[in-house]
Amino acid sequence: DAGVIQSPRHEVTEMGQEVTLRCKPISGxxxxxxxRQTMMRGLELLIYFNNNVPIDDSGMPEDRFSAKMxxxxxxxxxxxxxxxxxxxxxxxxSSDRVRxxxxxxxxxxxxxxx
Amino acid sequence: KNEVExxxxxxxxxxxxxxxxxCSYSVGISALHWLQQHPGGGIxxxxxxxxxxxxxxxxxxxxxxxxxxxxLxxxxxxxxxxxxxxxxVDIQGAQxxxxxxxxxxxxxx
Numbered sequence: 001d002a003g004v005i006q007s008p009r010h011e012v013t014e015m016g017q018e019v020t021l022r023c024k025p026i027s028g029x030x031x032x033x034x035x036r037q038t039m040m041r042g043l044e045l046l047i048y049f050n051n052n053v054p055i056d057d058s059g060m061p062e063d064r065f066s067a068k069m070x071x072x073x074x075x076x077x078x079x080x081x082x083x084x085x086x087x088x089x090x091x092x093x094s095s096d097r098v099r100x101x102x103x104x105x106x107x108x109x110x111x112x113x114x
Numbered sequence: 115k116n117e118v119e120x121x122x123x124x125x126x127x128x129x130x131x132x133x134x135x136x137c138s139y140s141v142g143i144s145a146l147h148w149l150q151q152h153p154g155g156g157i158x159x160x161x162x163x164x165x166x167x168x169x170x171x172x173x174x175x176x177x178x179x180x181x182x183x184x185x186l187x188x189x190x191x192x193x194x195x196x197x198x199x200x201x202x203v204d205i206q207g208a209q210x211x212x213x214x215x216x217x218x219x220x221x222x223x
Contacts, residue, residue, distance in 0.1 A: 031209060033210075033211075042200075042213055042215050043200065043202075043213040045210050048209065050209065055209065056208070056209075056210060089155060091157060093157075097209070101144075101145060102147075102162045103159060103211065104159065105149075105156070105158070105159070107155070107156055108155050108156070110155070
């Protein structure tokens with residue numbers, strides 16, 4: 001298996017633009033997580049899905065952030081409009097509850113909002 | 115106060131030394147994870163444990179549920195062990211991780 005795949009790996013955009021981050025979880029995993037990592041706050045959970053259904057989005061910072069999982073093999077995290085304080089590394093991870101819940105992380109997307 | 119606290123925040127040691135990183139938590143958990151993040155960013159899961167001890171090569175992780183404490187040990191440390199080590203807990207009853215702030219480990223040759 002290729003592991004969790006994220007795209008793009010790097011994104012530089014200007015304030016006010018829409019940003020879409022993409023994630024393909026490991027095949028067969030039933031949980032998908034979106035995390036954000038900054039120097040100030042470390043790793044934070046934004047939202048997670050179980051069987052494509054959003055379960056907990058309490059970590060989503062504000063209405064500018066939205067996440068979808070239209071099917072078991074694809075999820076998006078969208079920021080509209082983007083702001084400089086959204087600059088961070090965004091990680092996607094997936095896990096299989098039946099096999100023990102270990103989370104497998106993607107390589108991350110480094111977002112810079114100018 | 116954070117739900118997950120790690121110590122130390124930074125640790126520098128010489129190659130070959132025995133390393134201990136500590137993690138304390140204040141919530142009920144179903145499991146505890148140790149993660150490794152190298153410069154350049156990738157995050158790798160080292161251990162997931164809910165009791166006792168696990169060993170993988172030179173790495174050992176222990177957990178004491180009653181004391182709400184876990185330790186990560188590295189024996190015969192090597193410069194390639196230099197990384198940030200992150201403790202995270204699965205909150206009991208919720209399928210979500212809460213992270214410590216990380217320990218930056220530097221092993222000098």
